[in-house]
Amino acid sequence: MMKFSSVMTTPGEWLRGEGPHHQVVISSRVRLARNLRNHAFPGWAKKAERIAILDLIRPRVEQLAEMQDSFSENLQDLSALERQVLIERHLISREHAAKGVGSAVVMNRRQTLSVMINEEDHLRMQSIRSGLQLKQAFKLVDKIDSALEEKLQFAYDPRLGYLTACPTNVGTGMRASAMLHLPGLVLSELINQVIQAVSKIGLAVRGLYGEGTEAMGNLFQISNQTTLGEKEEDIINRLSKVIETIIEKEHDARQILLQKKPNTLCDQIGRAYGVLTYAHAMASKEALNLLSIIKLGIDLGAFPQDHRLSIDGLFIDTQPAHLQKCSQQKLNAEERDYLRAQIIRDRLKLLPKPDISKMARESGNGSTARASEDE
């Protein structure tokens, strides 16, 4: 069994950001909600029943072949900070982090798979992959669902499908989502148009940490909103197609910015570089917004490609809980802002100044990138 300290030091597969379309799609997630047939849902079950449910489910999840080298812990045995770290890595939900006795989380070493026990439903199984890999993420989570179903009696109705605590999840119990980095659409003020168009076709667009959170760092989550009346594969195909269109629009927006507003773009990148290199206090939101512009700079060739990983890592490492876990102490907001600025300064020491001339030449690259996406 893995310890929490090793969860911290292993960044997780999706944070390495090598998946398809990784310039725009940070990660793909698919989660399935399942419940046991003969027990009240976690929100209605009394403490003793929740514990009984946990005792029934947890060993069976731990026995899965995919969970051979896993981290498994009761929620009440995790500190507030550790829970926050898991939220920042999207391995547990904010709702799950608020749970106490009777809830647990089990996840694999690669952090591609996490299972929340007694969240809103008895089981919330999630697979997370880097880049656009919704199909692969679904395959993995579908496999463990089938394996668990041999040992557990799931609540299932022939007409309504899998029964969930909230009627919005009934049917497939599936939520597929992708985290997109869309600085081009934001800078060219096309993002609201895209969000509106996407909402019209029954998909949801949200901020960094899901429902009700604001968009920071030009990061957006897009997911299916309905779960009944459509097959899992069809939902995923529909979502993937929409995401591919958004990727195309994002690349187009970047090209247009390069051609029509190169000064604005250079100014943004230069300012982001300047502030991140020299600031001594940096709030989380400001850091994300500026890092987003540096990431765009790497995509466009203003910075060398081999710095991608270290910049991508900063998106997570500068989040409040990761900062505190890293420094081994509890910090107040002001202290966090100092430490955040320091970590960013240190890492940016290795990043050369933006090279605007290379950026112009890279504009050809944008279309090759797009051609390869049509495969």
Next chain:
Amino acid sequence: MQKVNLCDACSKEKGVEDPKSFALADLLLGIGASEEIEKSTLTQKCPVCGFSQADFKKTGRLGCAACYTTFAEGLHTLLKAMHKGTEHVGKLPQRAHRTIELSHRMRTLNENLQKAVAEENYETAASLRDQIKQLESELSNP
């Protein structure tokens, strides 16, 4: 009795959707009866877990799997508005799938048995009876 005249917009705002049925309940069962009826549907409880519709109004979550049967009527409208369809077309749990398959096979065997008996083909009937027995035990221990 207090009479209130409401315009169309106000009646909707106050939740008086169908003033006729509203008045009828009051007329037949006494003033306040319609409110009682409303209350009784809100206090209708799931026989399995004791969850009520009022609880659902409060939390937006259901109590257990059986609540989907208990509150089927109200949920149907809700699900229809919420989702693409009203019927699941996705994944089937293998175990449930197997049960459906087995019961289908059981029906065929029973039909064949009746035919065999009618044709006085007792050898076939005996073999079919054995098969049915085995299937029955499989069905009772999934």
